[in-house]
Amino acid sequence: MAAKDLEIDTSTLVKKPKKTLQHTHDNLLRKIAIPTIYCPGCGIGTTINAFLEAITKYTIVPHDNILVVSGIGCSGRASGYVNLDGFHALHGRAIPFASGVEIARPKMKPVIISGDGDLFSIGLGHLAHAARRNIDMTVICVNNAIYGLTGGQDAPTTPVGAKSRTTPYGKISFPFNLSHVAIANGATFCARYTVYEFIQLAKAIGRGMTHQGFSFIEVISNCHVNFGRRNNLGDSIAMRKMFKKVRVPMKEEDIGLDIRKTDIKYEVGKGFTRIPTGIFLNERDKPEEFSERIIDAYEFNK
């Protein structure tokens, strides 16, 4: 599985792609936009690929109903690379835009693919409220612990002590546990996987999309260029190997109400030392998602 994951990822990275080399999801990519802007080995490629795998194999949502919305950031470029309806929003505002779409056209399934900074720094208020409303959307958050596109500044996920361009003496404040934040605000489906766990990630995205209501998928990704290099974590492969070593598979039953059990641990000099992964929450009996409720409340013609 791991080998396959890496193999798929590198297909977009080879400098001179041979004509015969085809991407597994060639028909779903906007070829005119390829090669992507991503640094060779970046985990965002793996994330997009897992999303394409999910909509091909692991969800019942028809492609015509999917709308990919992303914010600004390296992760935010995702909407531009897939051959689906899409919108590249303002920084931090992908979720309220997608909420508007979902409420106006409930049959659409917005999938938000964006960064940890976009969704949890400038966009945190919107994420919290969309989760609270249980809007029927899937949020895929690429957590690379840094602001990639703008050159490596502090993110709300940057671990204590880690260096970034705006924390040159080491990060002082504490990072968010993103999954914790999503669940605390009312997300009804939540999963976290590293880019190392490709198939589990694809399946979780698929399940999240099939789920009716607000689903949140956190992807622990490698920004080896702007985070890894500055913190001596090595290249893309080294970071993925680290993910492999420190991931701790967890089940909903293991966590129960103590969502703190999913905290990520990091030590300066060593890197990540513990990354719990798995499906953390799958609330099937939660009251319906927002559009249903609004239609019922106003007795609109369905």
Next chain:
Amino acid sequence: MSSFSLEKKEDISIVLCGAAGQGIKTVEQFLTHALFQDGYNVATTKEYMSRVRGGTNSTEIRISSNRVSAFVDRIDIFIPLNKTAIARQRKRITSDTIIIGEPENISNEIDLAKHKVIEVSWSKIAEEIGNKIYSNVIAAGLIAELFNLDKEIGRKYLRDRFASKGEEIIENNFKAFNKGCEIADEIIKEKGLKIAIKKDPKNSKMSMYDGASVVGMGAIAGGCNFICSYPMSPSTGVLIFLAKHSDEFEILVEQAEDEIAAINAGLGAAYAGARALVSTSGGGFALMGEGISLSGMIETPIVIHVAQRPGPATGLPTRTEQGDLELVLYSGHGDFPRIILAPGSLEDAFSVTQKAFNMAEKYQTPVIILTDQFFMDLYYNFSPPDISQFTIENTVVKTTKDYQRYKLTKDGISPRGIPGFGEGLVRADSDEHDEDGFITEDLDGVRIKMVEKRFNKLAEITKNVIPPDLLGSKDYKTLVIGWGSTYTAIKEAIETIGRDDIGFLYFKQVYPLHPDTRKWLKKAEKLIIVENNVTSQFGKLIHLFADIKIKNKILKFNGMPFSVEELIEKIKKIVEA
């Protein structure tokens, strides 16, 4: 084919072009540092794509006998570092341009018979040394040798730069550097490629900095001790500069969760007595609008640096424009005074930013410094100003028991107390308030007095406007008007045109306008305004506040700065019409 010699040139423009992360930076940093160390005048400008790796970016390095720092279209030496480099810069490459690079980056792109091409397979040579990555140092060595760089300077630079990588890597870099020099010697011999740029004797008293660092230094000189900002290209360099030097200068730095938090935290810090800076770009500034208005209402000083990029919305994140003047002029609901500054040279960036803090402190109102991407990345050698000329004016008073934060005074400026310093209480309110800072709905009494009080400050501000600089002819018939970052290009264009009837009025404070603006403009027979935006926003401001409508507009809004050549052509056309 004509000669390769550049001997007659007083300034040489070298353009490096290639993908991000591919070595442009290595070559650029080597050349700028080493050639400057060796005594040359060096200036660089940059344009790049919004991505971390790949794409096609370029850096222009100008080495000149007399100091110049503007962007020129002309390319004397072109170094394509990837296959798309020539295509991307084709419009600027002429039969005079000397192209030096890998055959595979050149031959498919250009007619070798019609251009001055020197093919060097540096990646192959680099592989012989041990690794392809050394090709950048070969290129750097080659160009350095054309300028007859003191080899010790080159070696010292490489030693410092690669110190952490170990002896072997340093040795290999030396080899690569020497190889580059050898190739250059052959080129000089075979092609007669000679360069005779003079060194600048004043150089040893100068330093090299970019716009972002100088704004940061000006802030430190202005007493800035607090920065809370949210990264946004192209403004982030200032935040990074202050974060890097926070230890040394005791500056409190915390990255905000967004721009709304940034300005409110800045205002909070200023209310508590800090000298606060917020750095952002247009989109972020738009989010700050309510905070700007709050600064106006609670009369709390704040300096906001806005590095402009083309909008609307996310626009072109890494490109340049002067499109946010009206945004900063009108941002914030309600009426309140403000100050807008726009430095165009690095020297001015220092002094204007320094002053901004004193102005904010004195008038207790928002002060906005407008720069842009071109200016943030503009990098050249200059003499750092004499720090002793600058004072940090502190207006904070120790409060007494009967202290009133918004005491009515003749000039509208109330003594500024801060909480915890003195016996009084310091109350502020975002609602309309009385002299004590308490909420009020006394419409015909307090409200009117407070609006007038806040506005009286504008008259004070107007008395102390930084005057524009008049360059070129004092007896001008034509007056060219510019503001902010267009300064270097307009100045060089006017000097090159060399007519004795053209003046250039360069504004570094754009609001309020200097009271003599109308007088200066009236003196000219012809007015030309030059702006990096589509609607001539400064022209509109002049029309509104100086009641003069400028007909001749030279406007550019493709995301690139003005080049000296296009300004020469356009100004001449208007002057000669």
